[in-house]
Amino acid sequence: MLNTPEGYRSGFVALVGRPNVGKSTLLNKLVGQKVAIMSDKPQTTRHKIHSVLTRNDAQMVFLDTPGIHKPRHKLGEYMVDVALGALKEVDVALFLVEASEAPGPGDQYIAEQLKGIKTPVFLMLNKVDLIQREAVLERILQYKDLLPFAEVIPVSALAGENVERLIDTIIKYLPEGPQYYPADMVTDRPERFIMAEIIREKVLHLTSEEIPHSVAVVVEQIKERNNGVVAVSAVIYTERDSQKAILIGKGGNMLKEVGRRSREEIENLLGSKVFLELWVKVKKDWRNKMTDIRNFGFTKED
Numbered sequence: 001m002l003n004t005p006e007g008y009r010s011g012f013v014a015l016v017g018r019p020n021v022g023k024s025t026l027l028n029k030l031v032g033q034k035v036a037i038m039s040d041k042p043q044t045t046r047h048k049i050h051s052v053l054t055r056n057d058a059q060m061v062f063l064d065t066p067g068i069h070k071p072r073h074k075l076g077e078y079m080v081d082v083a084l085g086a087l088k089e090v091d092v093a094l095f096l097v098e099a100s101e102a103p104g105p106g107d108q109y110i111a112e113q114l115k116g117i118k119t120p121v122f123l124m125l126n127k128v129d130l131i132q133r134e135a136v137l138e139r140i141l142q143y144k145d146l147l148p149f150a151e152v153i154p155v156s157a158l159a160g161e162n163v164e165r166l167i168d169t170i171i172k173y174l175p176e177g178p179q180y181y182p183a184d185m186v187t188d189r190p191e192r193f194i195m196a197e198i199i200r201e202k203v204l205h206l207t208s209e210e211i212p213h214s215v216a217v218v219v220e221q222i223k224e225r226n227n228g229v230v231a232v233s234a235v236i237y238t239e240r241d242s243q244k245a246i247l248i249g250k251g252g253n254m255l256k257e258v259g260r261r262s263r264e265e266i267e268n269l270l271g272s273k274v275f276l277e278l279w280v281k282v283k284k285d286w287r288n289k290m291t292d293i294r295n296f297g298f299t300k301e302d
């Protein structure tokens, strides 16, 4: 835990809503910078952190929950269960809906699922920039029929309208608690693991048989700088000094090449310029260490 002044509040917030209602746009606005987005892989973990918003008085951790939709098969049912499980455990659930449309079957289904939980649910009427002011109230009333809401907040995620008010309101619902994550940590999306895989693949490819497949790569930090460049630092763990020497290569040439190829691919993945810093370390028992690293505060498991 980091410094936690008295009266500090912290907690977990889940965002739900049918596709295209603006969840990603809102999250990006909330955390104040672009969080790299990539195609959503089905997720089974309950507490996959999407992004973290840190203020002097509070910290909010926004969670990725697998989509809530009407299940069409067994796996779908499981995913919905997981999503609902996560919703019960957060401090606030934000139910995002489209201001320009009446509640549809997708919204009704989600509302139905939310009925059973004790977590306070905020109705977030998004895209209010698309409708007349008078229409906002009517739309809210339609939704209020579906579910009792703890708060109703019309927003425009795109324009950032009312987002500050949303943040202030969320904080009122958070318990007193510690700052869980460093203030400069914004996101811990699966990119971390994909980047590590990209680097590992380049290592194996360029060193052919000389480096065993057991080589491990840990992406330690991903930070978006003000100029839009994403700075990534990663460690390649080998088990022997001789392997480290091969990996670094003559005059550092091998490591440079691994870095260059990895950087290009990561830039494609993120769609932004990347500054990649690579380190090689020898760790005889890295397999055990990996477990430590995974357990270290970044993913909050049950």
Ligand SMILES: Nc1nc2c(ncn2[C@@H]2O[C@H](COP(=O)(O)OP(=O)(O)OP(=O)(O)O)[C@@H](O)[C@H]2O)c(=O)[nH]1
Binding pocket: 017, 018, 019, 020, 021, 022, 023, 024, 025, 026, 126, 127, 128, 129, 130, 155, 156, 157, 158, 159
């Ligand atoms: N006019 C307007 N458009 C918005 C607003 N918020 C989001 N959009 C647009 O709505 C579209 C969908 O937004 P996303 O943030 O990708 O929606 P999402 O809910 O994350 O979508 P999925 O990833 O499919 O679940 C994009 O074209 C956004 O630019 C808003 O407040 N006003």
